[in-house]
Amino acid sequence: MNLVYICPQFPPNFSPFCSRLKALGVTVLGIGDGPAESLSQEISDSLAAYYMVDDLHNYDSLVKACGYFIHQYGKIDRLESHNEYWLATDAGLRLDFNIQGLKPADMQFIRRKSGMKEVFRRAGIKVAPGKVVHTLADAEGVVKETGYPVVAKPDDGVGALDTFKINNKKELLSFIEKKPDHDYIMEGFVKGTIFSFDGLTDRDGNIIFCTAHTFSQGIMDVVNNGDHLFYYSLRSIPKELEAVGRKAVSAFTVKERFFHIEFFKTGPTDYVALEVNMRPPGGYTTDMFNYASDIDVYKLWAEVVNGRTEPLDYHRKYHCCYASRKNRFNYVHSHEEIMDHYGSCILEVPSVPGVFSTALGDIGYIFRVEHERDLFEITAFIHEM
CATH class of the missing domain: 3.30.1490.20 (ATP-grasp fold, A domain)
Incomplete structure (x- = not known):
């Protein structure tokens, strides 16, 4: 199988998507706008070939790159970037080269919020x-x-x-x-707490992994107000959220893809659809999938691309939380104090790429605990100002 990966070097934490593909024998062909020398070792080792273009916005250059790969390696079986920004570009290339997956006609319903609203309504899901x-x-x-x-x-x-x-x-x-x-x-304006229903489907549209997250506030408020945030995975998905989430996955005919569907919880059992994203959730959430259940979702996706239809056997062992900090705030506790108090729970402290920092902060603390009360205690310590 030949798979073209658009911009394999970004974001950096998505590198395992390529390495897991290679481990299964998939020929991974990368297209990016940086020199090969700038690629991480993991990406370099995963790619059978890399084609550099001057500008990923130049569609003709991408067509030329795909044509070159076909000449050298044969038919392209899949094409992916896992990036919302390139979703329409990916779809155009799939159409032009007869590659399985989302096409430009699908963008009306998975990129345009008005189109999403139409699908939600047809499925009987409440919307604003x-x-x-x-x-x-x-x-x-x-x-x-x-x-x-x-x-x-x-x-x-x-x-x-x-x-x-x-x-x-x-x-x-x-x-x-x-x-x-x-x-x-x-x-x-809908007043409520944001929850997401996240997961991965096989090529027939069956969910083989799912989880859920809840957010301290909406990303719109975080960006517009310059706030920090936290969000975390649930060990148990509320049955009403899972029911409406599964209904949405079916309505959008999600096949062989990740999904990230956002809802407002407006009452004890009431959910209003916000939007749908047909790609892995942003930031470090895929890593949080892994930490929460001790799984490898990057490997799982590679197996799905390679034909897997068997649901994953997993348990949500922990709440996994991401708590951001922004340089503009004067926090009470230093990084060293945070690590002294809670280092046994903390898994990563990533520096956030600038393009994501307005939403995800300048740094983030990723940690896991078994009980929500401990999660709130750690988050309050990190965010105290």
Whole structure:
């Protein structure tokens, strides 16, 4: 099997995807915009070949790279980047080279938030009321239906960039006047706690691994307010969350892919869909999958690509938590104090690449515990200011 991996060097913690593929005998062919010498040793050892382009945004260069690989290695069987930013590019290349997987027609429902909302509604899953707005009249129509505050976000966007919470008419007028020149969706503000349903499906769309996380606050608030955050995995998934999560996976026909589906919990058993992401969850969450259950999800994905359909036998042994810190804050406890008190629980303290730091902080503490009370104690110690 030949698999083309777009931008295999980023993010750095995704390197095991390539090495696990190679271990199973897959020929991994990399395309990136940095010299081969800049690749990590793990990536270099995993790739059968590497093709450097000047700019990954230059689609013609990517087509040329794929053509070269076909000439040298034969048909491309899979193409992947595991990156939201390149999702549409991946889809275009799959269409052009007749490669299995998501195609451009799928982007309407897995990249555009308006399209996601349509799929959720058809599946009978609650969503926040709203629509794409182009004019002040459109926006006022949403406000009339939902009241203030409302949230405006790019219909086709990545993360919480260029996302706004609008609290009154003055802010609404300012948004309409200054909004970027692309489609925005406006929704009623939903008050609740964010939960995610995460996992991996086989080639037939069956879930072979799943878990769930809860977040101290939404990424929009973290980015817009410059806050730190924490989020953690659940040892037991609430049955209502798992039910609506599985319904969403089925509705979006997720096949041979990771999924990360976000919901607001608005009541003891009520969940409102926020959005769906057909790729591994961001940051270090795939590592947290592994730490929480003592598994290797990178190997599991490689096995799925190679044809595995057997569900993974695993147990959620721990809550695994990510707690961020930002350099702009004056924290009470030093890194050394944190390690002295809780070093036995802490697994990693990664420095976050700059492109992710607004959401994930400048550094993060990844730790695991068996009980939520211990998780809250450690998080409070890390975040005390």
